[in-house]
Amino acid sequence: MKSKNDLKISFNALKVLQKRYLLKDEDGNIIETPEKMFKRVSKAVAGADNLYNDTDAYKTEKKFYRAMSGLEFLPNSPTLMNAGTPINQLSACFVIYIEDSINGIFNALKHMALIHKSGGGVGFSFSKIRPKGDVVKSTKGVASGPTSFMKIFDVATEVIKQGGRRRGANMGILDIRHPDIIEFITSKEHEGVLTNFNISTAVDDEFMNAAVNNEEYDLINPRNVKHVKKLNAGKVFDTIVNTAWKCGDPGIIFIDEINRKNTIPNAGIIEASNPCAEQPLLNYESCNLGSINLTKMVKSGKIDFNKLKSVVETAVHFLDNVIDINNFPISKVETETLKNRKIGLGIMGFAEMLIMLEIPYDSQDALDTAEKIMKFVTYHARKVSAELGRLRGSFPNFKGSIYDKNGFQAMRNATVTTIAPTGTISIIADTTSGIEPLFAVSFIRDVMEGEKLLEVNKLFESTAKKEGFYSKELMTEIAKKGSIQNIDEISGSIKRIFQTAHEISPKWHVKMQAAFQKHVDNAVSKTVNLPNNASPEDVKEIMLMAYKLKCKGITVYRYGSKKQVLYLNSYQG
Numbered sequence: 001m002k003s004k005n006d007l008k009i010s011f012n013a014l015k016v017l018q019k020r021y022l023l024k025d026e027d028g029n030i031i032e033t034p035e036k037m038f039k040r041v042s043k044a045v046a047g048a049d050n051l052y053n054d055t056d057a058y059k060t061e062k063k064f065y066r067a068m069s070g071l072e073f074l075p076n077s078p079t080l081m082n083a084g085t086p087i088n089q090l091s092a093c094f095v096i097y098i099e100d101s102i103n104g105i106f107n108a109l110k111h112m113a114l115i116h117k118s119g120g121g122v123g124f125s126f127s128k129i130r131p132k133g134d135v136v137k138s139t140k141g142v143a144s145g146p147t148s149f150m151k152i153f154d155v156a157t158e159v160i161k162q163g164g165r166r167r168g169a170n171m172g173i174l175d176i177r178h179p180d181i182i183e184f185i186t187s188k189e190h191e192g193v194l195t196n197f198n199i200s201t202a203v204d205d206e207f208m209n210a211a212v213n214n215e216e217y218d219l220i221n222p223r224n225v226k227h228v229k230k231l232n233a234g235k236v237f238d239t240i241v242n243t244a245w246k247c248g249d250p251g252i253i254f255i256d257e258i259n260r261k262n263t264i265p266n267a268g269i270i271e272a273s274n275p276c277a278e279q280p281l282l283n284y285e286s287c288n289l290g291s292i293n294l295t296k297m298v299k300s301g302k303i304d305f306n307k308l309k310s311v312v313e314t315a316v317h318f319l320d321n322v323i324d325i326n327n328f329p330i331s332k333v334e335t336e337t338l339k340n341r342k343i344g345l346g347i348m349g350f351a352e353m354l355i356m357l358e359i360p361y362d363s364q365d366a367l368d369t370a371e372k373i374m375k376f377v378t379y380h381a382r383k384v385s386a387e388l389g390r391l392r393g394s395f396p397n398f399k400g401s402i403y404d405k406n407g408f409q410a411m412r413n414a415t416v417t418t419i420a421p422t423g424t425i426s427i428i429a430d431t432t433s434g435i436e437p438l439f440a441v442s443f444i445r446d447v448m449e450g451e452k453l454l455e456v457n458k459l460f461e462s463t464a465k466k467e468g469f470y471s472k473e474l475m476t477e478i479a480k481k482g483s484i485q486n487i488d489e490i491s492g493s494i495k496r497i498f499q500t501a502h503e504i505s506p507k508w509h510v511k512m513q514a515a516f517q518k519h520v521d522n523a524v525s526k527t528v529n530l531p532n533n534a535s536p537e538d539v540k541e542i543m544l545m546a547y548k549l550k551c552k553g554i555t556v557y558r559y560g561s562k563k564q565v566l567y568l569n570s571y572q573g
Ligand code: ADP
Pocket: 075, 076, 077, 078, 092, 093, 094, 116, 119, 120, 121, 122, 166, 167, 168, 169, 274, 275, 276, 277, 278, 289, 420, 421, 422, 423, 424, 425, 426, 567, 568, 569, 573
């Protein structure tokens, strides 16, 4: 195993790890180093090899340790926090079914509490709940509707977070045909409401066509599947657009596209996704994620595909092992998850990798690079999964899956790839999150007791030093301006490569999301940044573009809008 000195953890990474990840004793003293954490996780996850006679668990442990301690691959936060501990709940993503009954709703609430306690995020479709004002037979009363029930889930999340290691996160989804759809769309309009929820409307192709053509569509009561009334789809779409323009919510989920790409149509129809929408799941499924740090896959200014292949192999082995040792918080989740064994391998540090390759984010070259990398990752991940399937058995729903239909002999996992936000693990890996552009090249971080700390992106700092324009004064000026675009000392080509999220036009954000989506089994977490002066028309254009480019969903963030950011980041949260 590597010695302690080999582990290069940044200052911020260490702070994040100390606050939430490293084990503590009963008095709150940290009793683990980052090395020991990686060792704990490698040992626990490699332990799954002992269930089969096909590998040497000790060798596997060393392989896992090297990938994690080298910050080449990191699993999602619950795995880092809980593997090898009595909790041992290792998945980030869950979808829980909500039935239209008090019993069903409060069962789902309990399930949510158990999942949050163990560090997972939950997505729900509230579409089955009968609309506001509908009859309640047993009491002869009137129903209060899905939006009112969402508030209960929100309050429960708020209370549970006091005791958990990270603030809970939820996704609330409502079908566009639900009679309460307008109330739902505007439910986060006012500040301080549903703060523990991201919300998304599930729209189908028929609705999108009606919206584009300004036609009417039917609202259906889910209780008796009866038509309630008609609304103008164009107007409803505009309500989504205007509300998202105002406050960032709701997002949209393109549910038909999700189901067209469902790898296991034999197992059911997908209705919901996890909190950041990168992981569509069937009811009661969970999924564990992990991400490869692309900045570690660059050698002499080029992508080192041999290394990438080997890390993909390690990562798939790791993520599949996680399923075998996972302590599922609810038995129904265990049953459903084990039928399909979904994993979500993704990437982080994409923007920094582009900088290292001197490719501007908003260029055709960047889109081509995105496709090339993701196609490669998914291809090799599937190959490993097929081999694991041969050795350890296919996922039980394999028969009738698209793999079965396409001539695969075996497959261990129903899905292999997902692009996660990597909100916290990218801090641990000290790189840019997921496929997002740089957030800033230089900024001033507020640390405790009013102290301010200048932080410069490490790639920008080394470029500035190499090009001879580095000075603390200039870095401070850039941090204050928030941009390098009007700084004379910096050349045009450097300005082009170090563009930040708000300097990249919204359309390029969508193009990038779509490029990755082409080669990802699950979905892609991406925030489309819009300038403060963007109009609702701009938001509409982005949403329609995402649909046309076959994205599985879309979320926008207009700078300075009222978006109540759902903290995904243990460091901040
Ligand atoms: P991380 O970097 O911590 O591994 P990500 O930012 O990649 O996590 O988020 C992945 C998924 O993990 C989210 O979509 C969500 O399902 C879950 N998740 C993230 N943050 C939280 C949180 N604070 N509470 C519960 N679940 C979370």
